[in-house]
Amino acid sequence: MPESKYDTIIVGGGIAGLTSAAYLSAPGQKVLLIEKNRECGGLVNSFIRDGFHFDAGVRALEDAGIIFPMLKDLGINLDVIKSKVSLGIENEILHVEDLSSLLKYRELLIKLYPECKGEIDEVLKVIRKIMKHMDVLYGIENPVFKDLKRDRTFVLKKLLPWLPRFIFTVGKINNMNMPVEEYLTTIVKNTSLRDIISQHFFKNTPTFFALSYFSLYLDYFYPKGGVGKLPEALKNKILECGGEIKTETKIIEVIADKCLLKDQNNISYKYDNLIWAADLKTLYKITETEGLLPKIKTLFEESKSKMLKNRGGDSVFSLFLGVDEPLESFRKIANGHFFYTPSKIGLGETHRGELNYLLANFEKFEKVQILTWLDKFTGLNTYEISIPGLKDPELVPPGKTGIIISSLAEYDLFNLIQKAGWLDEFISELENRVLSVISDSVYPMLKDKIISRFSFTPLSIENRVGSSEGAITGWAFQKSMPVINKIQISDRSVLTPVPSIYQAGQWAYSPAGVPMSILTGKLAADKALKQIRKFKNR
Numbered sequence: 001m002p003e004s005k006y007d008t009i010i011v012g013g014g015i016a017g018l019t020s021a022a023y024l025s026a027p028g029q030k031v032l033l034i035e036k037n038r039e040c041g042g043l044v045n046s047f048i049r050d051g052f053h054f055d056a057g058v059r060a061l062e063d064a065g066i067i068f069p070m071l072k073d074l075g076i077n078l079d080v081i082k083s084k085v086s087l088g089i090e091n092e093i094l095h096v097e098d099l100s101s102l103l104k105y106r107e108l109l110i111k112l113y114p115e116c117k118g119e120i121d122e123v124l125k126v127i128r129k130i131m132k133h134m135d136v137l138y139g140i141e142n143p144v145f146k147d148l149k150r151d152r153t154f155v156l157k158k159l160l161p162w163l164p165r166f167i168f169t170v171g172k173i174n175n176m177n178m179p180v181e182e183y184l185t186t187i188v189k190n191t192s193l194r195d196i197i198s199q200h201f202f203k204n205t206p207t208f209f210a211l212s213y214f215s216l217y218l219d220y221f222y223p224k225g226g227v228g229k230l231p232e233a234l235k236n237k238i239l240e241c242g243g244e245i246k247t248e249t250k251i252i253e254v255i256a257d258k259c260l261l262k263d264q265n266n267i268s269y270k271y272d273n274l275i276w277a278a279d280l281k282t283l284y285k286i287t288e289t290e291g292l293l294p295k296i297k298t299l300f301e302e303s304k305s306k307m308l309k310n311r312g313g314d315s316v317f318s319l320f321l322g323v324d325e326p327l328e329s330f331r332k333i334a335n336g337h338f339f340y341t342p343s344k345i346g347l348g349e350t351h352r353g354e355l356n357y358l359l360a361n362f363e364k365f366e367k368v369q370i371l372t373w374l375d376k377f378t379g380l381n382t383y384e385i386s387i388p389g390l391k392d393p394e395l396v397p398p399g400k401t402g403i404i405i406s407s408l409a410e411y412d413l414f415n416l417i418q419k420a421g422w423l424d425e426f427i428s429e430l431e432n433r434v435l436s437v438i439s440d441s442v443y444p445m446l447k448d449k450i451i452s453r454f455s456f457t458p459l460s461i462e463n464r465v466g467s468s469e470g471a472i473t474g475w476a477f478q479k480s481m482p483v484i485n486k487i488q489i490s491d492r493s494v495l496t497p498v499p500s501i502y503q504a505g506q507w508a509y510s511p512a513g514v515p516m517s518i519l520t521g522k523l524a525a526d527k528a529l530k531q532i533r534k535f536k537n538r
Ligand SMILES: Cc1cc2nc3c(=O)[nH]c(=O)nc-3n(C[C@H](O)[C@H](O)[C@H](O)COP(=O)(O)OP(=O)(O)OC[C@H]3O[C@@H](n4cnc5c(N)ncnc54)[C@H](O)[C@@H]3O)c2cc1C
Pocket: 011, 012, 013, 014, 015, 016, 017, 034, 035, 036, 037, 040, 041, 042, 043, 044, 056, 057, 058, 059, 060, 062, 249, 250, 251, 252, 277, 278, 279, 282, 316, 318, 406, 464, 465, 466, 467, 472, 473, 474, 504, 505, 506, 507, 512, 513, 514, 515, 517
């Protein structure tokens, strides 16, 4: 027996699902949000361990013309702080303050690669051009979060003058879709310099997205109390508007023709509309299509085969440290959000050819050879270092500091090592290496001051949020994406072959991240609402 029937059920209580649920419960729809974990937030999540507050997923948020308009539209007040970024290579550290910091970035690169002055200037020229495009793209509050029927001032004074510039910019952006590594070979000969500019992006990131990061550094903000305050605020909004949230409930079957879901306890839930805001491979694997119209079934099977052939993008390894050293010691060195590369040599083939060879011939590799590769990988990598206490001092016990050090990591390697039976040993070896690389370079005071340490791997991410290949921003970048990847048609990204099922979140559009997850969450809610109203008015 179905438990109850809902106008819309949303599966996945990450930031996308929470957005959809908030937008559907606000106008009084009967809404149920189902989340498999005890808490909502997915990859936007904070937690406390031994008095230290940490962020489990994203370390700070970018507005991107989306988050603040969404909060304003929903009437949510969120106390936020600017999250200042620092960039560092070897002993050179730059604090990104404003647009003029780009000149300091140029000086930093020239100091490290004096022989590449011309190439650096070329790269900077492109970054500047992209920053101008970003100013247009994020230049106004995203119209999706505005009431265009009532807010005539916005339409006349902002939207209409912006549209032609937007269309022009989209054309420019679409011309810069080639993988950043490939693009950089056309303007930079020095392989180390190329790596240093691009190695902290996901493999094959489209050039436009990768080189727009300087703009994004200026856009980062941090909710007081941790990034988890954003999902918490949305959750409160949903409950306040009468929406229901059911946690610790995993959906294991979708029976599409009956509009029915089943959870791990065999409880059924009936919907008019379903918004799937979780891993898309899972949706396609668990959906029963018997009884659907043959045309829809065929389209569904085509989509399914496309989705299952593709894989999730890069994952991360994150080391969490409780340190017996005051925040001031770290503040003197860098801001609380810090992209640091201990060596200017660059990862080169370590993270490509050598890793691919290792993965393809894993059986032939001795443990000691893998650990030797790990020495290089950790010594040459770029790290995202986050110190929540430098953004909000209330997030640490007095006189102490919590640090998160992370780098991109290959899911397949962790998977093979787990199967080979030495995952715990590998994690410990990896933790030791990251710790010694960072204490031998930028934070010497880390040595001997660690009170507690633990880490999350790509496998933990897969396990916790059910993300294929432990991906943190949806699909891997490849020539043919299984979902929409053009901003001008982003509203179509939420459609699936089954009219009553919508998709939202990091798997629905590429490239993704928090802002696009929120945007698709809202777009899916709009479509579901329209559908319900149409149906009820019949
Ligand atoms: C370390 C790190 C750094 C990042 N940095 C950035 C950044 O700088 N900028 C940026 O924009 N983005 C960043 N991201 C990515 C960003 O956090 C994610 O892309 C975004 O939060 C995805 O949100 P989502 O709601 O689409 O998916 P998720 O957060 O994955 O939410 C999906 C939810 O669905 C639930 N679920 C899954 N399967 C089921 C099921 N069968 N039944 C019920 N529930 C289910 C999961 O438990 C989860 O809560 C980062 C992520 C990480 C981990």
